[in-house]
Amino acid sequence: MAQCSVLFTSEKPQAEPKSLSDKPTKKPSETPSSQPAIFIPVDRSPDIQEARLKLPILAEEQVIMEAIKENSVVVLCGETGSGKTTQVPQFLYEAGYGSGNYIIGVTEPRRVAAITMSQRVALEMNLPQRVVSYQIRYEGNVSNKTKMDGVLLKEIQKDFLLTRYKVVIIDEAHERSVYTDILIGLLSRIVPLREKKGSPLKLIIMSATLRIEDFTNNKRLFPVPPPVIKVDARQFPxxxxxxxxxxxxxxxxxxxxxxxxxxxxxxxxxxxxxxxxxxxxxxxxxxxxxxxxxxxxxxxxxxxxxxxxxxxxxxxxxxxxxxxxxxxxxxxxxxxxxxxxxxxxxxxxxxxxxxxxxxxxxxxxxxxxxxxxxxxxxxxxxxxxxxxxxxxxxxxxxxxxxxxxxxxxxxxxxxxxxxxxxxxxxxxxxxxxVKKRYYDKVTGVSSFRVxxxxxxxxxxxxxxxxxxxxxxxxxxxxxxxxxxxxxxxLPEITRRPVEDLVLQMKDLNIEKVVNFPFPTPPSADALIAAEELLISLGALQEPPKTGRLNDLQKAKLSSPITALGKTMASFPVAPRYAKMLALGRQHECLPYVITIVATMTVRELYVEVDRPAVSDEEKELLKGKKARVLQMQRIWAGQGSAQKLGDLMVMLGAVGACEYAGLAPKFCERNGLRFKAMLEIRRLRGQLTTTVNSLCPDIQLYLDSKMNPPTESQVMYLRQIVMSGLGDHIARRIRAEELLDEKWKNAYKTPLLEEPVFIHPNSALFRQLPDFVVYQEIMETTKMYMKGVSAIEAEWIPVLLPQYCHFGKPLEEPPPFYCSETGRVKCHRPSTFYRVGWQLPAVVVDYPEGLDRYKYFAMFLLEGKVIKKFGSYRSVLLSTPIAMLKTWAKLQPRTEILLKALVSENADSLAGLLAAWKKNPKYLLSELCQWTPEAIHEDISKAWPPIQHDED
DNA sequence: GAGCACTGC
Structure with missing residues (x-):
């Protein structure tokens, strides 16, 4: 989540700082505390006292504290320079809101703001930093460097009522960052719940500009409009x-x-x-x-x-x-x-x-x-x-x-x-x-417009x-x-995709995200798109396929989260990337997947070198630098089939090399890498590693600064893992023979776009032009460009992304077969990619559910392919097993009888058959007798059910 | 053969 929290507790250090991240085992003392008549003395230095007195807000302390005492939600409006950020928490502390092991929580939209604010408040009040502490994405100073991840939203996930808090302050609410919006929505529900429990929680919304109607005049959010207090700012004309x-x-x-x-x-x-x-x-x-x-x-x-x-x-x-x-x-x-x-x-x-x-x-x-x-x-x-x-x-x-x-x-x-x-x-x-980023809600294409x-x-x-x-x-x-x-x-939440928010909210068991009291709701389109993506990724349950259209539509927007979704929600990255992490454990790929995901999450890996030069001399200098950077990127792109991982391989190589060089600023400088980006990647890798370890304690992953490059086969798995997360970001090359219009030269087609898209010229795959690729994003500039491109193989698509494919009838050639590893009937099915109908190679999949699957299973059973013992009757069968498949099968009662018996117990796989025998050891005995001469019926009966021998 | 504002778990 996006906030930085400043935790602000009483002088008494917390006995168990760790309890913040655990479920609180005992509730804080239940003293009625809505009207703290306490005054906590604070020992401020004289010069601080003097500086404070100049702040206009100090004159308002009475009014503010009265309002907070009388109301559960208060909006505090004041321009920058009013001192509200540093002073209001102090007022609250002095009034006793921080005593009795309760916390005063303050959220700030930026890390630096949280850190400077906590330091400033500690200084002004002469309190140690363990009393006024902060926590941000990767670090915090909560009670002597207790490492913690997640902030207020994460805390709500652990303790919905925020029982340790007596006050929560949302600062800079006017900036309307996505997470302050959601926090305010959540808190609007938590506050009345706490009221009911007799231990009220105060919510203070601090906002700079006058744009407060979304909070005050919003019946869904606050049925009773909260009072607004205005504070003057110390601002010159x-x-x-x-x-x-x-x-x-x-x-x-x-x-x-x-x-x-x-x-x-x-x-x-x-x-x-x-x-x-x-x-x-x-x-x-x-x-x-x-x-x-x-x-x-x-x-x-x-x-x-x-x-x-x-x-x-x-x-x-x-x-x-x-x-x-x-x-x-x-x-x-x-x-x-x-x-x-x-x-x-x-x-x-x-x-x-x-x-x-x-x-x-x-x-x-x-x-x-x-x-x-x-x-x-x-x-x-x-x-x-x-x-x-x-x-x-x-x-x-x-x-x-x-x-x-x-x-x-x-x-x-x-x-x-x-x-x-x-x-x-x-x-x-x-x-x-201003230059702003735009997202096309339908196609997902990004662009920048001034x-x-x-x-x-x-x-x-x-x-x-x-x-x-x-x-x-x-x-x-x-x-x-x-x-x-x-x-x-427009608030940010209305201008960007919301799949990450929807997943976080589903994880909070808010199933009907449409009903959430957003200060400004995202568009219905955006919510539907998010829900669809999350279903495709397997993070949400697929809605039932039958039912009335109306019900379907409703079900679509209230799908509950799956176990996979819960896992994904614990990673602080986009859901597409979280899916990659969830799959990443296979073939020892996890350290690489973590690095790739971290790198894709951190923006702007490389420094800008294409700036126009002022002098010829500088021009030469820049040219040389650019040449070196390009050369390094070619090296990082790898050899042989490793190159197919494309831009993600380059990223992996760049981060690997940089880590190997000890994360040295000089190394970054020489190779055109942005040092700050490299630091962020390191920190995010650390956090993702910690999350993985906490999810699977047996894995004991650690951050390896001397990470070896992935092997060739690992690179292939990585490509498959990456594809599994980017299933809706596949593009197919337009081949020369399909070329009708010059504008499609070297172009790719995507399912959602009519226009051609291209591999970005800076991409490692710009000259390779693989038949199928996945991309991180499409950015529209002079053309539609795919960035963060990896090559994939067409035959992987129907296997790894069946949710995006239509499958045709099982092929007769090659014929269906019994797979002894899985105990299931398999077949080849031709497939096409959804919407666009791209032909994909026929793949081996489970034979589709239905009567035909039972017929094939019956045939394989009679042929002795499922159970060895059956093979011994093969030569004496009264009909050929293939009769099961024939159109005239109905003319032979024994085929019908066998089929019915299988269907009645759902026995169309080995597992199904064994389950049926467990229930009824005589299962299928009489049916098999129909297929065999009476002379051996007794033998068969004695050895029934014929499984013990197979299990040896 | 380009051209990306700003934040965050």
Missing amino acids: VAVHFNKRTPLDDYAGECYRKVCKIHRMLPAGGILIFLTGQAEVHSLCRRLRKTFPFSGKNIHNVTEDDDSQEAVKRFKKSKPKKTMNLPKIDLASYSAQPLDEGDEDREAADDDEDGSGSDLDLDLGDGEAQEDEKTDSSLPLFVLPLYSLLAPEKQSKVFLPPPAGTRLCVVATNVAETSLTIPGIKYVVDCGK DWTSQASANQRAGRAGRTEPGHCYRLYSSAVFADFEQFS
Whole structure:
């Protein structure tokens, strides 16, 4: 699950920290505790006390605590900077909500937030970290490094009523992360249950923006709307300036011009620019550095950065540095009035109408007037890129003060909107766009699109200019365009596949997921698709195939979880991958499956090397690096048939090599691997290994840093295991003879897409073009590209993925046969792949259920293939065994009699036959006598049932 | 022959 929890207990350390992960054996003391009249003294240092008093929320302590006392659910609304995250838990602690072995639980959407919050609270209250602890995905500091996995959702799985908690705080609920949504849904049911038990649980929902209707005005969630308390934020006013005209598509160019003007005309203060992607960020950085170069010597190791190298070089050639000469306009006396929270819209709109024309906004203009890209080294600008995939050491540069005499300018993506706060920002330049991932609900194809952002997030961006002093936000679009923005962006849960959530919820025994009180429910399509996939994977029970259509539809959305599903739910990965793990134990493949799954789960394994270079020199450098990376990938792709595992083999090789090199950052750097990704993979492998060991204690798996490459046959099993998880991600190559249209050249067909899909050019199988492949995902860019591709064999499909196949009538040639290993009648059946009807090779499967299976079984029985003893009567049989199959069989009563006897006891396999004999030792005796001359009936009868001899 | 925002168990 996605949350990071901060556990917040009383001073008394827990006697048994482990009990958190076990089922609580004894309930906490049942003292009625809805109104704790306790006051727990806290010993804060004077300077902390002083800093706290400045927080607006401290004035609200009374109101907040009264509301919590009187209500079981409270919504607390306050912008960032109000101090609610750090202060509310302290209020609760002081009021005694954390005493008596109870826990105050706080969930944060991000790991860093959970860690810093717990540290901050511990510091402010002068409490040890064992009292204020955190737990996140792979680690935690709960009571002296007790290792724990799973957080609040996992705890609900173990103890649905959360009996150890007296308060749960959901922080940043406005971000609407999938798991806060589900937690709120679950807690809305747990709270009244706890009320009934006389040991109430308090739920506090903390949200920043005003988007709270989904929580407060949602009868299904909370029949009685919870009270809302608003808290002021300590935020400085931000004047918002709109462009008069909105650039059609060159918002990056408009950004550049606006930054130039700000830097030339406005007083000191950092600039933060919001763009949509890595490439844009780098390109704007280059342009700005070119225009306002500065000396990077001895500052922040700038020389490590490829882009800054350019700036440094340029500077060395340029004239000695002049002092920065900035105009001295007092921006604090700017026409804008202070901005209260939530007033930004009005403020912004006013500003556009009467503000422009007389103030700085006009001076800065929308300007395409001057295209001045001439170098101006008198005004050094310290330009830094910032995006999530940037190496952490490069990211952290934005937190340091810029070199003396320069102005900080951060060119960022959306990371800077919520995840990272940059100090000293006075100017925000907002292009108004975001890049978002889209999923096609029907086909599952992903794509990235750049779109207008929402009003809420534009305001969030503007707010970044007022953290340390009054600021300005320049929006590169008109107020009319802003007015057309969506008020809020859609909650994540409505925009992504939900199979992982559905599985988790089924594991909580919520069978009818449609009825769950989601703050915003996912679409019915998404829920149906999830349920179908989980049924195909065997994680949910297949609904009955008979019944009325209406009932079927209903049953479809309420399938209970299977044992396999329970196993899968315990792995913190996507259900398709969890299936691979569940199968992975065979042939000692598990360490490899764990590594492959971990690698597929962690995003962006490789660093971007395709960035356009600034100089010829850099171009050569990048080219060399790229060549080396490609060469390594060829090595990792393996030899011979191992290559068929394709991109997953490359991943396995990369991780193996990296681990062998001791997870060294240098190794990653040289081979184009993203160090942070490698760390994550290591941690996830560790967690998956732990989970496997806890599921099957006999297996005693450990994390091997010197993992040998898989053998050839293991690679084949791996391909089969991978295919079993990706059964709905199969593609078939269009062969030359089927080619009707050039656009299908080298293309693949998938069951759900009409258009051709292609193997991504970076794939190890790009040139191989296997007939059948499975893929991790399809990403639509200029074409539909499959990524994470492995080759599979057509004949595996009907055997390993029968749920996706239609089977034809059993073939007469080769004829059905009796399989002595399984004791069952087998046959060859032709098959086709569902929907698309691809011909697949005929495979040996169990003979389909029905009368014919009994006929064949009877024949094999008479032939002595099932039971040896029967063979001894073979020569004296009154009819030939093959008579069982003939159309005229009915004319011979003995065939009918035998058949009826078998059918009556379901004896169409050895197991069935033995069971029947166990019930009735005389079973089948008279029927066999029909087939044999009377002379030997007595002999037969004496040796009946004829099995003991076979068992020897 | 490309072009991925941001999170998490």
